[in-house]
Amino acid sequence: MKPERKKDRRDFVRGAAAVLIGGAVMSAARSRSPRLVWQLDPEKCTQCGRCATHCVLAPSAVKCFHSYSICGYCDLCGGYLRPDAKSRDTGAENQLCPTAAITRTFIESPYYQYTIDEDLCIGCGICVKGCDVFGNGSMYMQVKHDLCVNCNECAIARSCPSDAFKRVPASDPYILKSDRERRIS
Amino acid sequence: MKKYVVPPLGGFSPTGFRLKAVRHALVCVFLLVGSSQAEFRFPMPEFVTGYTHPAVHTPAPSNAMVGWDIVVLVSTLTLAAIFVLKRRKRREIFLLTLFSMIYFGFWRNGCVCSVGSVQNIAAGICDSSYGVPFTVLVFFALPLVFALLFGRVFCAAVCPLGAIQEAVAVKPVKVPPAVEKVLSVFPYIYLGLAILSVAMGAGFIICQYDPFVGVFRMGASFSMLIFGGIMLVLGIFVARPYCRFLCPYGVLLNWASKLSLHHATITPTDCIQCTLCEDSCPYNAINEPTPAEAPESRGKGASRLGILILLVPVMVVFGVGVGSLLKEPLARMHPTVRLAERMAGEDLGRYSETNIESEAFRASDTPNEELYAEAVQLKAGFGRGGKWLGAFIGLVIGCKLIAVSILRKRTDYEPDRGTCFSCGRCYKYCPVKE
Ligand code: SF4
Ligand code: SF4
Ligand code: SF4
Ligand code: SF4
Numbered sequence: 001m002k003p004e005r006k007k008d009r010r011d012f013v014r015g016a017a018a019v020l021i022g023g024a025v026m027s028a029a030r031s032r033s034p035r036l037v038w039q040l041d042p043e044k045c046t047q048c049g050r051c052a053t054h055c056v057l058a059p060s061a062v063k064c065f066h067s068y069s070i071c072g073y074c075d076l077c078g079g080y081l082r083p084d085a086k087s088r089d090t091g092a093e094n095q096l097c098p099t100a101a102i103t104r105t106f107i108e109s110p111y112y113q114y115t116i117d118e119d120l121c122i123g124c125g126i127c128v129k130g131c132d133v134f135g136n137g138s139m140y141m142q143v144k145h146d147l148c149v150n151c152n153e154c155a156i157a158r159s160c161p162s163d164a165f166k167r168v169p170a171s172d173p174y175i176l177k178s179d180r181e182r183r184i185s
Numbered sequence: 186m187k188k189y190v191v192p193p194l195g196g197f198s199p200t201g202f203r204l205k206a207v208r209h210a211l212v213c214v215f216l217l218v219g220s221s222q223a224e225f226r227f228p229m230p231e232f233v234t235g236y237t238h239p240a241v242h243t244p245a246p247s248n249a250m251v252g253w254d255i256v257v258l259v260s261t262l263t264l265a266a267i268f269v270l271k272r273r274k275r276r277e278i279f280l281l282t283l284f285s286m287i288y289f290g291f292w293r294n295g296c297v298c299s300v301g302s303v304q305n306i307a308a309g310i311c312d313s314s315y316g317v318p319f320t321v322l323v324f325f326a327l328p329l330v331f332a333l334l335f336g337r338v339f340c341a342a343v344c345p346l347g348a349i350q351e352a353v354a355v356k357p358v359k360v361p362p363a364v365e366k367v368l369s370v371f372p373y374i375y376l377g378l379a380i381l382s383v384a385m386g387a388g389f390i391i392c393q394y395d396p397f398v399g400v401f402r403m404g405a406s407f408s409m410l411i412f413g414g415i416m417l418v419l420g421i422f423v424a425r426p427y428c429r430f431l432c433p434y435g436v437l438l439n440w441a442s443k444l445s446l447h448h449a450t451i452t453p454t455d456c457i458q459c460t461l462c463e464d465s466c467p468y469n470a471i472n473e474p475t476p477a478e479a480p481e482s483r484g485k486g487a488s489r490l491g492i493l494i495l496l497v498p499v500m501v502v503f504g505v506g507v508g509s510l511l512k513e514p515l516a517r518m519h520p521t522v523r524l525a526e527r528m529a530g531e532d533l534g535r536y537s538e539t540n541i542e543s544e545a546f547r548a549s550d551t552p553n554e555e556l557y558a559e560a561v562q563l564k565a566g567f568g569r570g571g572k573w574l575g576a577f578i579g580l581v582i583g584c585k586l587i588a589v590s591i592l593r594k595r596t597d598y599e600p601d602r603g604t605c606f607s608c609g610r611c612y613k614y615c616p617v618k619e
Contacts, residue, residue, distance in 0.1 A: 014333055014444040021333075021441075025326050028309030033316020037246045046545045056294075058404050068238030072227025108234045118242065136225040146244035149294045149402075152301045152321075153389035161545035167315075170246045182240035 036167035038154040039175055042140035044164035047125035047132070051141055054156045055123070061148035062123035062141050062156065064101070064116045069180040071138035073111035078134025079127035080104055080114055096130050098122070118144065137177065145173050254293065255323050258343065261285055262331050265338040268609070269449050275609040278342050279351070286348035295345055295401035299324045300434040301392050303376070307383040328434075332441035336448040340428060340438060341607035346397050347428050351608065353417050354424035357467030365469045366589065368430045369604075373581045376433035377574045378518075385566050387519040391433060424467035428606065439603040449600055449607040452615045456597035462614040463598065470605040475595045486592075493590055497583035501576045508575020509568060516560075516567040525560030528553060 040051070040062070051062040075088060080102050085094035090104055101120035105113045116139075123141060131139040143154075157165030168175065176183075261281060268277045289295065297305075297318075302325035309317040328339035340347045360368075375391075382390045392398070396413040399405025405413070419426050428435055442448070451462050451471065458474060465471070516522045524542050531543055532553070539547075546556065600611070 010444060014446065017441060017444055018330070018333055021326055021329050024306055024310065025322050028306040028317045028325075029322055031309070031313050031316045033314075035246075035251075035318050036316070044549075046548055048541050048545060050541070054406075056398070056402050056405065065241060067241065070225060070229065071238075072225065073230050074227055107236050108232060111230050111232065113236075113238070115239070134226075136227055144242075144244065145246040148246070149296060150246060151392065152297050152305065153392045155393075158388055158393060161542040162549070173246050174243050176241065176243075182238070183243040184240040185242070185244045 033169075035170040037143075037145060037150050037170045037173050038148065038157060038165055039143050039168045039173060040141055040156075040160070040164040041166065041175055042137075042142070042164075042177055044162045045125070045128070045141055045160075046162045046164075047129040047141070048161050049124055049126075050159050050161070051156055052122050052124040054159045056151060056155050057147065057149065059121075060123040060156075061144055063118050063121045063144045063147075064123065064125070064127055064139055065142040065174075065176070066114060066116050067138045067140070067176060067178045067181050068113070069182075070136050070178045071114070072136050073107060073113060074135060075110045075112055076134075077104070077112065077114060077131070079131030079139045081130075083130075083134075097127050098124060102127060114139075140177055142174055142176075250293065251320050254289075254297075254320060257288055258324065258327060261288075261343045262327060262339060265342040265607075266331060266335040269338050269341055269607045270335055270447055273453065273609065273612050275612055278607075278609045281342040282348045282351050285343050286345055286352060288345075289343075290345035290349060290397070290401040295395070295398040296392075297321055297324055298345060299328050299339065300344070300346060300432060301389065301395070303434050303437070304379055304383045304389045304391055307380045311384045312386075329437060329441045332438045333444055334446050336445045336602065336607050337438050337442045337605065338607050340435070341609070345401065346395070346432070347425060347606065349397050349400065349417070350420045350425040350427060353420045354467065356422055357424035358422050359464065359467070360423060360469060362469050365429070366585065370578070370582060370585065371430050372432055372436045374574075374578055375431055376436050377577050379433050381515070381567075381570045381574055382518055385519060385563065385570060390518070396427060425606065429468060429604075442605070443603045445602060448602050449605060449609070451598055451600060451611045452617045453619045454617055456599075456615075457617060458597065459616060460598075461616060462611045465611040465614040466600070466605075467610065468604060468606060468608075470601045471611065472595060472599050472601050474597055475592050486590075489590060490587070493583070493587045496586065497580065500579035500583040502579070504575035504577070504579025504582075505572045506575065508571035508573070508578075511571050511575070512564060512568040515571050515574075516564040519563050519567070521556070522560045522563050522567075525556050528556060 052060050055061050080096060081088060081094055082096050087094060092100060095102070099120045099122055101117045101122075103115045103117060105115065107113050125141055128139045128141055131137055154165055174183075261284070264281055265278065268274065268281060289298065297320060302321045305317045305321045306325050308315045328343070331338055342348070379389075379391050382388060394409070394412070396409065396416040399409045399413050400417070416427055423429075462471060463473065517526070520542075524546055527536075527540065527543050528546060530536055531539060600607075
């Protein structure tokens, strides 16, 4: 083959390859979806504990959320107190949370507000389980998006036994249990 | 630290306190025992003190860096092309490599990377409901376009995975070319497996088994840290082990680079066959000139080529056979199949304990039959996919055999356009100056 012809053929194949790449990109992009981020569906979560251990970040980007608008403000909080707690006070030995990330604040008798300290929470879900079993389920897990690095495939999603993780639009990145919740970002 | 809010004094009496407490407790008990249909066990209290609940902290996902990532990608690719083709200085290429390692790797946590983007593209093609983010499209396409124009300049100085391996490759030894050829089939297998996994909805295995992302994030599961560590230690002596023997995106870059318009050359002008550069490439990517006289008669070569071409369909059929045998192990890539097997095993008393997955499944109240039916369907899918995978690997091996047996006439020392990473090591070995 003459060098000329060879060059022409190469140019042609190169053009074809470029078309192929373009085609792959176009067909992959045909569903114009918004930017997606990872979030977990609290209705599906079974508080297995993997959110604390399987995130690529340590501590995990998953934290406990508390929907105040559906909380019973109970004195005997299933999420705050150990089931075998001797007394209903703030003693460390009575608290369920391993890092003491929940603050109990007296509001008016007999109501108490429970506040999660995001910096302390490790996302273990122990309180969530307690609140789910004994309370209103106002405590639940969510991926915190100021922490999450939005992995291409979330490492927790891969190992979640309850299939709770999914991609959600970045414009609406939380699945809160109550839409009456006031939000700040 | 305990904070107590002191209740306002007005409007409260000790009896009032107690009454309310009793009522609350009563309501609670009533709700617990009486109506299981109630949405919440405990009613939301009506506060008399005017308490309003705090807001929930819902920070938005950060979007700030995404635009920068694309800007940095375009500029590093352009710089890499200039350094490789025009300035021809190993030192500059290496500095750019270090920058990419720090920016895309440590600073941006190694995500999203072009290597993994193959899976997003595959997911976008297979699943019409999955939209590939714009950044990922750019990260997939741009390095390939650059490879079509300038060779694998992305590998030279932009890819964070390549960069970290380049940084540790201090004492590279030569891998025997035959071993290199055999091992270079693995990226094709990996690529095929990754696409199969995405197509079947079994997850992104390239991300899962990325050995270096744990290093970039300074944390990963124990086994992945070990894998990353082994790769880095191995990488001291065998330069770029991941790139050469695993990277699935490298397969695409290899193809694109074979067609490249311009490509790195060892010599700035004309090769004088001094052989000085022969051993300079740690990647076996320098092709030597073909011997002047043909080592064998034309007829012999032609008949061998004929046999090899006939062998390709045989390899493909063989691949299909092997692929269909691998149906069961392949299907186990899918979590649903694993769960179904676990559930069946537990029901048959094969395990003494339940595991987290099976417990979660039982809690979901889905009937076992549904799970089994889904698993059977998935297995059938993996059966078909396995055959395609086998055929693909058979074809690749067949084509590689043909490529080895064809002697292209070459008079100069040249980098192999497919496998050369354009790292620039060979430049300084060439005594010819401009
Ligand atoms: S891994 Fe899944 S089930 Fe376990 S705590 Fe996280 S969301 Fe819940
Ligand atoms: S118990 Fe676990 S999930 Fe709940 S607040 Fe404490 S650390 Fe967070
Ligand atoms: S996407 Fe990554 S950082 Fe975010 S929660 Fe999942 S594993 Fe953690
Ligand atoms: S071969 Fe793969 S991992 Fe290596 S530099 Fe190229 S794209 Fe990156």
